[in-house]
Amino acid sequence: MNEKELIILLKKGSQKxxxxxxxxxxxxxxxxxxxxxxxxxxxxxIVQDVFMKLWLNKATIRQEDTIKYLLFTIAKNQLINSYKSHLNSFTFEEYVTYCNKDELSVNDTGHWVEYDDFRKLLREAMAHLPETQQKVFDYCKLRQLSNKETAERLSIKEQTVKNQLSLALKILREELSNVMLLILLILK
Structure with a gap:
């Protein structure tokens, strides 16, 4: 069976x-x-995502002779999305966890300096948040309280905590994106 026939069968939903x-x-x-x-x-x-997209969009495939170009285009787009998600991921939590490890010794002062510098930048960025978002972020991420505990302390609904935290993280990601990239490079 040639590739052209495979494409025709795929469009018809052939699992084979x-x-x-x-x-x-x-x-x-x-x-x-x-x-x-x-x-x-x-x-x-990414390979799984590429083929999942192929399967989900099989009816709209326009290629007739070869599907190679389509598959590699999907792969390229998935790679770009993956790269963007890594840049936008909020690694502060991982950084705090790393810095709070009991194994860090007195000789690891360089990490504490980095941590203090980052915490200062974070506080400056947090100052741009609305008051509720500041409090929610502080309780959930810095004090590591659950959403439920944060809601109880602030006398707001748990869903409000989730919404405000999501908004705060989005703003902080944007404000700290350049700093995060540097920290990622330092930690790797």
């Missing part, structure tokens, strides 16, 4: 055609993704 296309392209797409991610699990996840 999908499986054959997966066998034909999954290893090549994995290699392509791995060269950019340098992470086996992330590359595998």
């Amino acid at each position: 055609a999908f499986d054959i296309l997966y066998q034909l392209y999954s290893k090549r797409i994995y290699a392509y993704c791995y060269q950019y991610t340098k992470a086996r699990e992330e590359a595998e996840e």
Whole structure:
């Protein structure tokens, strides 16, 4: 069966055609993704996402002779999305966890200096948040209280805590994105 026939069958919902296309392209797409991610699990996840998108959009495929270009375009877009999500991920929590580890010794003062500098920048960024978002972020992330505990302390609904925390994180990500990139580079 040639690729053109496989595409026609895939458009009609053939699981067998999908499986054959997966066998034909999954290893090549994995290699392509791995060269950019340098992470086996992330590359595998992107491959799965590529083929899931192919399956979910099979009826709208316009390619007739080869599907290679479409698959690699989807992979490229998934890689871009993955990269963006890494840049936007709020790593402060991981950084605080790392710095709060009992294993840090007195000789690790450099980490505490970095932590103090970051905490100062965070406080400055938090000053731009509305008061409720400041309090919610402080309780949930800095004091590590649950959403329920935070809601009780602030006399607001738990859903309000979730909403305000989400908004605060979005603003702080934007404000601290350059600093976060530097911290990511330092920690790696």
